[in-house]
Amino acid sequence: MxxxxxxxxxxxxxxxxxxxxxxxxxxxxxxxxxxxxxxxxxxxxxxxxxxxxxxxxxxxxxxxxxxxxxxxxxxxxxxxxxxxxxxxxxxxxxxxxxxxxxxxxxxxxxxxxxxxxxxxxxxxxxxxxxxxxxxxxxxxxxxxxxxxxxxxxxxxxxxxxxxxxxxxxxxxxxxxxxxxxxxxxxxxxxxxxxxxxxxxxxxxxxxxxxxxxxxADDHNLPVYIGTGAIRRRYYSRVLIIYPSDSLPVKDGYVAFVLAGFDVGGMIAELIEEPEQATNPIVANGQDRLLNWQEFDKIVEPWMTSHTKEEVLRRSDEIGLAFADVATTEDLVNDPHLAERSYxxxxxxxxxxxxxxxxxxxxxxxxxxxxxxxxxxxxxxxxxxxxxxxxxxxxx
CATH class of the missing domain: 3.40.50.10540 (Crotonobetainyl-coa:carnitine coa-transferase; domain 1)
Structure with missing residues (x-):
């Protein structure tokens, strides 16, 4: 029975x-x-x-x-x-x-x-x-x-x-x-x-x-309540962190957020350019924010020469916060969701x-x-x- x-x-x-x-x-x-x-x-x-x-x-x-x-x-x-x-x-x-x-x-x-x-x-x-x-x-x-x-x-x-x-x-x-x-x-x-x-x-x-x-707005409400400032549109990004964006890779896009300590060393390790670890545009959060176009130029050659799978595997090994910009087909075939029987x-x-x-x-x-x-x-x-x-x- x-x-x-x-x-x-x-x-x-x-x-x-x-x-x-x-x-x-x-x-x-x-x-x-x-x-x-x-x-x-x-x-x-x-x-x-x-x-x-x-x-x-x-x-x-x-x-x-x-x-x-x-x-x-x-x-x-x-x-x-x-x-x-x-x-x-x-x-x-x-x-x-x-x-x-x-x-x-x-x-x-x-x-x-x-x-x-x-x-x-x-x-x-x-x-x-x-x-x-x-x-x-x-x-x-x-x-x-x-x-x-x-x-x-x-x-x-x-x-x-x-x-x-x-x-x-x-x-x-x-x-x-x-x-x-x-x-x-x-x-x-x-x-x-x-x-x-x-x-x-x-x-x-x-x-x-x-x-x-x-x-649900945990960025703009505190700014306005605390300072009276109204945040303007800026590429749908979190203004206090860069990157908080989607960047191109060889076969699509990945979402990428940098926050925490020693991110300069982690980014340098990711793009296989150790000398960038001390570059302020890579290592310093405020410099990245103010010079985001220059930061993109530094990481773009490595990113666009690697697939989403390669970028995500490498970022997981280093401990960086990356994610695939997934299509519906990607979601249906996602191995993580499959293992959880979603x-x-x-x-x-x-x-x-x-x-x-x-x-x-x-x-x-x-x-x-x-x-x-x-x-x-x-x-x-x-x-x-x-x-x-x-x-x-x-x-």
Missing amino acids: ADEPTPGALEGIRVVEIASGGAVAYAGLLLAQSGAEVIRIEPPGGDAIRRAGPFPDDQFALDGGGLHRLLNGGKRSVALDITSEAGARFAGKLVASSQLLIANWQTPSASPLPLADSEAMAELFPDTIYVSISPFGRTGPYADRKADSLVIESAAGMSYVSGKPDREPMSSGVEVAEYYGAATAWIAGLAALADKQAGTDHHFVDVSMHECLSA WQTLPDGGLVPGPSVRFSETPMRVAPPPDLGEGTAELLELDGPTAALLWRGEA
Whole structure:
């Protein structure tokens, strides 16, 4: 007889996720990987995440989209139109049975379920902690403002310091605000659960993606708070250290940060020019910072004559902080991630990232995403025909 799987850390916790964007979906994924039962309430026609490709063989399929497979693993799916009386009633039944509700609902809607009103939700569902993840939080003059990650990065000051000094500000190119907000919501939801179990009457958690990202700036905020100075754009670098940059090598780029003692000797050893150990432009941090073009000219011949693998192997031996500027293909084939079993293969052969957190006694879980509405009849305790009517909005 096969051993029973070890229960997850959140075994016995039910979470309802109102499908409403990437931050909510990723927070739900983290909870599902932690062992919680996560029930995703989504529109009968599927939400935007299901409709985002790529799709196998370029054929649209609500259950096969790349983003859906990435963000919805291990969840259950209930298809409901929560703007209808019947849909809201059944959604409320699920919320009442859960310990956590996660949603991104900024403003009042036509739904009879008052997701935009935290006080009304607390009155309706006193035993359920409501975790809201929104662009700017649920209060303040920006509370109703629509935003995506690019807008939030700009509003949080990150874009202002990213890019070349004589060009427009740049964004990160990925949905960093969504994932910061989701990870914060995961932690906040767990803290609220622990607080409620300790006896505190906990109902509402307000997560602002804007504030999550604003708090992540450990270089510019201290400078402004301490001196009143506003850092300008300077090649997306940390201004007090050089190099803190990407430099070309024979087959791509490596990221390179110099900090610590005797870096002159280490750089001289790396580029196989011992005489450079006493060159101030190599050995002295301030001289490197002020004469960065000259520093680049010194190291560039050696760097561009060696591959990424050669540079990284040599830098590891010496103890310098280098990293590959990786493509997605590099990540999928990374030997470090392979040894840690980060990439996981689903039963259908598809590849997905594994959990980025590991518990020693209660393993995180990876599972396939649900088909649209697969749990509607079971979780709402309905017969098939009634579930079908509800799905079509006719119940």
